[in-house]
Amino acid sequence: MAVLRELQRRGSLARTAEALHLTPSAVSQQLATLAREVGVPLTEKDGRGVRLTGQARVLLAHADLVAAQLERARADLAAYGEGGRGAVTIGCLSSGILGLLPDVLRGLDERLPRVRVDVVESTPPDLFTALDGGQIDVAVAVDFALTPPDTDARYSRVDLLTDVMDIAVPAGHRLADGGRIRLRELAADPWILGDARSCVGAVARALCAAAGFTPDIRHAVDDWAAVAALVEAGQGVALIPRLVRPVYSHRRLSLLTTEGEAPSRHVFAAVRTGAEGDPVVATVLDQLRLSAAESTGSSEDAGPHGLAELPVPDLPGVGEGLHEEQAAT
Template sequence: MKPLSADFMDDLRRLRVLREFRERGSITATAKALHLTTSAVSQQLAGLSRHLGFPVTRPDGRRVVLTPRAETLLAHADAVFAHIERARHDLDSWDDVTHGTVTIGAFPTAITGLLPRFLDDLRVTAPKLRVRLREAEPPALFDQLDAGRLTVALAVSFAGSPATTDPRYHRVDLGSDELDAALPADHPLTARDQLELTELAAEPWISGDGEGCCGAITATACAAAGFVPDVVHRTNDWQAVAQLVAHGHGVALIPRLAQRALPEGLVIRPIAGPAPRRQLFAAVPEGSQASPVVDLVLGQLRATYGGNER
């Protein structure tokens, strides 16, 4: 095997493709994430192998996997990309740490229940900083973060979100978002201050789809309580869930971030004992947390959400 060329780290574009392949696990998924054809991804990986002088992938049955040398290369590449992010943000914030524009991608209930207060607080702490919001959920949310179209990704820990150990991101845990029982106003259990989840075992339920975060939380919470909910209506729109409950078509679990402008005819009651909850976090490209602007935004997100949890 020939020795590595002196400029083996120069082709950052191909290294980004290899890095994406590591996270996606297949050429097809990598192509979809990068908006390329599978042929283009294969050519990028083949070109990188030729440039490096060793193969970066190998067949494994019907799959293609990274070679051990490619995994070692990516461990170093992660550090290189982190340094590039730090350099970019250092230059962006050279003149004034409160100037500039940040773009935050977030799931819908965060935009409803958290980010308006965050923007209010940031208007006081950094009045010259411009913030743009974009609605997005994993995995598209992190595709946009990887592509540089977002500065910060705000998400819930669930399938499609990166692992806590993913070297591409600096992750900041923001806390939990509890789910409470939502009942029609004429339901007899509204007379109680809090409910045991088992008391709703025989009720018709309204829930998100089985692949969504809150649909899965509802199913898991009910299973832990010893029953399978009879889900009669499925929707991932929390306003639709609230309206269906208010009109007496079932009960539901609704996260507190979504409990804004609830309709008349709906009553919220907390669950006794350990409440169902989802974990919120913010993520930025590894290295960018050194930016004073990014650090300010992450700190304000922690302060705003931590100071407003019910």
């Protein structure tokens, strides 16, 4: 059933095998065994590949219910034993590890002192494959094309925060003192963006497309610290989320905001449906909510730059702009 669910997500036997660390022949054998057990065909030819049959989709709906009930059973057993022991693994995107998880982990050290908390960096779709397989217990992600939709019954979701993205430009850029600008004003600039298959690159590309242009990508970089360093070096402009402000607070660059509604990413946590009743998982989700609320509050208090709680370096760019704002205030 797990193989069938993964095939639904990945769309091909090869990608399913790669995600589950199996050979394509092993995937085919497991699907054939399941088809014999339930007595209906589960796949059919589709060119050089396969696709799910209507019967397979009916079976998957029941599989989701069975998986959710098993998670509820585990949660009930954990609650019976009063929880507070064992281990929990959080899978999280890199910006969440930078800007959110440090406070979460400090809170969990106090609230769950006997529970081991592990962190794994991951993004969809691999993040949700690991969640389905039990390799992680809580997933922290942003909404983009490869993220399961809100209506996916396999997961129980918790909204955490809206992560505003500022425009980072070199300190000497022509618009460095421009304040609020239109994103399209940077259409002719070289851009620093992540890979199109990653949430970093996919979200930025979508925002540029919504602004009416295709960015000229000069550097394809997924690491936020590297993005900030390249902007500082005058190699291009980039969209940088406020969640990762620790990596760029010391850089000689300028942060601009957009006119109208600011570009942003929606950050959420997800667990397997039914697992939210586990006392340890419930505590982790609650701490994620609390830390996200505090992070959002700090960002709003900071104004458009979102740097109020960080030391302001005595440098042009980030520091200089903040000193001018404070003097005006």
